[in-house]
Amino acid sequence: METRFCPMCGRSNQPDAEECEFCHARLIPLGEFEKGPENESIFVDLPLEQEPQPEVPEWLKDLRDLKLDETEGEVDEGIIEPVEDLPEWLKSGDDQEGSQSSKGSEILFSESLKKESIIGPEVKPVGSVAITPAGNTENQRPNSSSDEDKLPEADLPDWLKAMPGQEWEGESDKEEDFFGGVVPPFVDFDESLLNIGLSDSRIEPEETAEERLTLSAHSAAGEAEEELGGKIPEDLEDILEKSKHPETEEKRIEVAGPLAGLEDILPVEPFIAEEKKGIEILSTLLVSEKQRKHAELFEQLIADEGKPKPIKSAAAERSSPGLRIFIFLIILAASLFGMLFNPFPGKPTAMNVGVFDAMQALAKVSPRSPVLLIVDYEAGDFAEMQTVGFGLIDQLMVKGAYLVLLSTNPLGALQGDRLIRQINLYGDHEYKEQTNWVNLGYLPGSAAGIQQFIQSPRNTLPVTTNSQNIWAGDEMKNVQKIGDFALVVVMTENASHARTWIEQLNGNIAQNQMVFLVSSQIEPIVEPYYATISPQIGGLVAGINGGAIYETQAGRNGLALMYWEAYGLIVSSSVVLILFGVLVNTFGKFRQSNSKKTEGK
């Protein structure tokens, strides 16, 4: 729907609206009314007797009445009465101006309204008003005899005295050069400018653009005629023709707003109110071919993002239930066969350096010496961690070490408790809580908590999970910091926990006082801390392999050795299954490619 935007407030209006419904500014310039056939009725000369709008103020009514009377040649003298209300300065000016000013400023104003608009082709001084270089008018200028406004003549420079405005001093009729040959000190005039003379001290109104165009057209036509030997170009001819027959301008009568009914008034809206053509926008972007391609690619990407993508059916990604059951049955069979029949009796004979170092570290532990056992694993990894740690903890129990359990995992305290009870059961020990082992429970705060415990274990965890203070006991009375423990054993399946403990313990405890029992899944991550020329940890037992080696070296049949045969069978079965799967897949792919080639041929 087309709308007409108000040039004043910018709001949209109905396309046929003449005024802005918000600010009441004219939407259609006066010039446009003349063209619109449907608006012709608006510009018919309204009868002068037309009643003014009700909201027209009194002073405007008077003006209109005055105007109507003047058109009939009768000036109502009574209208001049308000002159008495004029300020003193205006009154005095009027009195001294004689007959012209006797009608009061209102008359002069109405006179000025009657004159041609400044946009008209013939601009003349309004009434007797003449514009002086100083910008004053004779009417507005107070009496020249007003001594107060005079400047001391002696103070004026020569060039200023020569200025044409000095006719205010009574020399208005004197014709002289503009500057009288005196050049102001701040102006570097061209010689030709000094020759500019004014026929009158009053500055004539400036030529309108049309007049200048006419004059220039005449002069240009003359020059062209001389140059072209009497021939004048067509465009110049048109201009000349137009200048000879200037369009007679119709007298306009305002029909809207508070000035309704007055004729020849200045348009209330500036020229910008004239309807302008819309900015012509290029239909093609000024972009390079590369930029255009990028833009197309970007649009395509956005469009693709909006398109719904088909979700692969879950069934396609699931393994076959039959295959899963088949694999499960094979592993179950291998484990049952290995545990029940023990078909390949044997123990790991190879020695592991990490296990050896762990055993060396444990050898320094004396009976009843405190050993910190950090149990940092989840319940799901209990089976493996129990298997890994069985040999070492069993040896600690054999030695009669005083075990102090700790965990940075809320469930770790429970896992530690269960671990000690299980090893106690399978290892035929009689380790009793509080007497042989205690559980300090959960250590909050992650790395910060570990650091606090390392610095001051007594203050960090003053009581056990049974709310007993163990620090005053014989075994713990000498433990002020973590380095006072005979051995620190960290059991974890979490790489992050392992790294945190290594980093925080570093420098706070001797390297050979630290042993790690870790799951086989984090062995590659912990290994670099141990398998170097300058290791940071004193021993490393990783996975069931490390546990089985430890038990073998210690001469104990623990959980690791119990699972060893079955574990070996399961791993062997898995290897066979993986190889079988690789062969089947390779064969399937080979068949597929062959069938495609056959179809292609």
Add this chain to the structure above:
Amino acid sequence: MNLSADWLNFTMMLVSAMLTLIIFSYIFGDHFLFRLAVALFIGVSAAFGCLTVYHSVLYPSLIQPILQNPIQSWITLAIPLMLSWLLFFKLSQRWSFMGNPSLALMAGVGAATVVGGAIKGTLFPQIFASINQFDLQAMKTASINPIVGLIEGGVILIGTITTLAYFHFGAHPSSEGKLQRTIWIETLSWIGQFFIAVALGWIFSGILRAGYIAFLERVRFMIELILNLLRVI
């Protein structure tokens, strides 16, 4: 009714066996009983965790001191308690900012501890460990054959450099407009991916082996239960 310890243990073993079988039944696909068992494990773990926190942290560090020596405890615990209470504002979206000081304190202290430990305990020791692989004197002290030691050190050095190169993502636009790494970085990263593959394969096999041990532990448990039941019968 007083249940003896044996009967209690036997009942618990039956419950454990039943839950084990339900978990194993996942081999046939997801079903209600499996979800019930998983929910049970999660619920029990969460409840135990809450109790542990209360028993190990809140009671000994907050409640017990206040009960034993209220005035002195209030003075010493005022600031920690206020910081703890501020954390409750995190529950409200509008007043969430009130908990920021407490979080900032925790994050700042935690980060400082972790970063310090990482630099002191991992970064520099690992760098020196890599360098020391070529220390012939240390090899002699550790009774390591220098040739074997140098080969080991060389492999470790190549593995370290090429693995780091694999994670170098700096690239420059090629003549075709494609972003591409420099050729030597590309070559090193190509070698590095073999080391990464070996490490990841080892980790994956470790997870598989851990799973096998857990499976074996449950199988052993079931065998013991059946044997016990047979004895009882």
